Amino acid sequence: MCRNIHQLHNFQPPATAEEVHAAALQYVRKVAGAARPSQANRAVFDAAVAAVAAATQQLLDGLVTSAPPKDREVEAAKARARAEKRYA
Incomplete structure (x- = not known):
């Protein structure tokens, strides 16, 4: 899948509407x-983005976990470290 789509579940603070839309x-x-x-496909493209965003938000709202929420800054630092190692 696309590397630009990031995990949105179980973070503190929760994913924003902008993050859900971007995904x-x-x-x-x-x-x-x-x-x-x-131009011919713009309306159907935008409708698909809205539908996927709504389904994603519904999924995130319904998911339940017993794991403690992840810290966004810690996870970002881990991702940067992996990138440095991969592209060094």
Whole structure:
């Protein structure tokens, strides 16, 4: 799957609407095979992004876990360390 889509569940603070929308946009772009739709496809592209974002938010709202929430800063630091090691 697309590397730009990040885990959104079980973080403190919870994922924002902007993060959910960004993930939905990346997913639809990947599936459609286009970063920007043509004028003819704009309406269906935007509707798909809205539908995926709504489904994603519903999923996040319904998920239950007993694990403690992850800290965004700690996870970001881990990702940077992995990137440094991968691209060094």
